[in-house]
Amino acid sequence: MSKLGTLYGIGVGPGGEELLTLKAIRTIEKCDVIIAPSAMNGGVSIAYETCKNFIKENQEVVISHFPMGKPDKEKKVFDAFKTIEKYLKDGKDVAFLTIGDAFVYSTYIYLLKYIKEQDYKTETIPGITSFCASATVADKILVIGDEPLLIVPGCRIDCIKDEKYVVIMKFYNQEENVLNYLDEKGFDYVCVQRAYREGEKILNTREEILNNKDYMSLIIAHRDSEF
Numbered sequence: 611m612s613k614l615g616t617l618y619g620i621g622v623g624p625g626g627e628e629l630l631t632l633k634a635i636r637t638i639e640k641c642d643v644i645i646a647p648s649a650m651n652g653g654v655s656i657a658y659e660t661c662k663n664f665i666k667e668n669q670e671v672v673i674s675h676f677p678m679g680k681p682d683k684e685k686k687v688f689d690a691f692k693t694i695e696k697y698l699k700d701g702k703d704v705a706f707l708t709i710g711d712a713f714v715y716s717t718y719i720y721l722l723k724y725i726k727e728q729d730y731k732t733e734t735i736p737g738i739t740s741f742c743a744s745a746t747v748a749d750k751i752l753v754i755g756d757e758p759l760l761i762v763p764g765c766r767i768d769c770i771k772d773e774k775y776v777v778i779m780k781f782y783n784q785e786e787n788v789l790n791y792l793d794e795k796g797f798d799y800v801c802v803q804r805a806y807r808e809g810e811k812i813l814n815t816r817e818e819i820l821n822n823k824d825y826m827s828l829i830i831a832h833r834d835s836e837f
């Protein structure tokens with residue numbers, strides 16, 4: 611049997627080229643095919659834009675549409691798997707790009723399930739997460755000492771129990787509910803949008819957050835903290 615290709619899942623960081631790791635760049639450079647997700651059909655891929663200066667003309671680029679949380683997402687992931695499988699069977703190495711880290715709320719995780727079921731070789735390259743990047747943008751610590759850090763999507767905001775340090779991700783169109791909960795539980799918070807990318811914003815008040823809704827936002831919330 612001829613050689614099969616390897617799938618590399620690559621976390622490309624929050625968006626800025628400077629936050630790509632050397633390992634991510636070196637892995638992208640050695641792959642035959644680069645696959646990058648886009649949130650909109652025919653739209654730009656943030657992950658691709660982040661790395662495009664390191665992709666050469668002889669590398670094949672495929673921008674795949676993954677609708678965020680829509681019912682046809684499962685089918686799109688399976689279609690992407692079939693596309694990737696074709697390249698792997700042809701002996702080509704494939705780089706699948708994800709924003710932030712590949713193992714944090716990423717489409718790559720769903721894809722990997724199919725790839726592993728078929729026993730293809732895979733390697734995952736870590737990336738700087740959006741919450742680590744956003745903490746530095748806002749100059750706000752994430753967690754300290756013996757405290758836990760809770761990372762929660764907007765739809766599960768009521769998971770917060772006695773934590774002092776919380777990160778809320780993926781809360782587009784749930785801003786009001788999330789902020790009501792945080793206000794009620796006595797949190798201070800800051801919202802960071804598009805960290806390290808064009809359009810980066812730091813929003814410090816409830817009004818600013820509600821007037822500047824953007825999917826690429828996260829909230830860092832603290833209570834009873836001296837930091």
Ligand SMILES: C[S@@+](CC[C@H](N)C(=O)[O-])C[C@H]1O[C@@H](n2cnc3c(N)ncnc32)[C@H](O)[C@@H]1O
Pocket residue numbers: 624625708709710711712713714715716738739740741744778779780781802803804805806807825826827828
């Ligand atoms: C599908 S998750 C991807 C998470 C990513 N894999 C990571 O490691 O950060 C998308 C969510 O990540 C957050 N996000 C991603 N990039 C961001 C950025 N540059 N600035 C602020 N939040 C970001 C937002 O909460 C967004 O709704």
